[in-house]
Amino acid sequence: MTYTGRRMYRSRNGMLLGICQGIADRYDMPVAVVRLIFIIITIATAVAPCVIIYLLAGFIIPLEPRGGSRGYNGKSTMDDIKDQFDDLKDRVNRMEDEATGDKESDWDRRFHNGR
Numbered sequence: 001m002t003y004t005g006r007r008m009y010r011s012r013n014g015m016l017l018g019i020c021q022g023i024a025d026r027y028d029m030p031v032a033v034v035r036l037i038f039i040i041i042t043i044a045t046a047v048a049p050c051v052i053i054y055l056l057a058g059f060i061i062p063l064e065p066r067g068g069s070r071g072y073n074g075k076s077t078m079d080d081i082k083d084q085f086d087d088l089k090d091r092v093n094r095m096e097d098e099a100t101g102d103k104e105s106d107w108d109r110r111f112h113n114g115r
Helices: 019-027 031-044 047-060 075-100 103-113
Strands: none
Touching (some): 031 047
């Protein structure tokens, strides 16, 4: 892990406040490792101080800017683009289905009406 001078942000895709995800993104680590380390430290020391520090970090560390890539390798940005593309594809498919109608019900209607 090398320091690249990148600023620490809370992740928009985190579970609670995005602290662990932000740390994982910052140091290019798996988020499960960061969460496990946090849980071990919380249990080994005392629960209340770790929860207070976590909540304070949630207020102090800024939320990551929109449109910025979270990872150093660009995977997060590519995943976001793929998700947006898949969502757009689903929306277009639904619009096509509404505009053209269901072909099976069209054939059933024609068969039962005697056309």
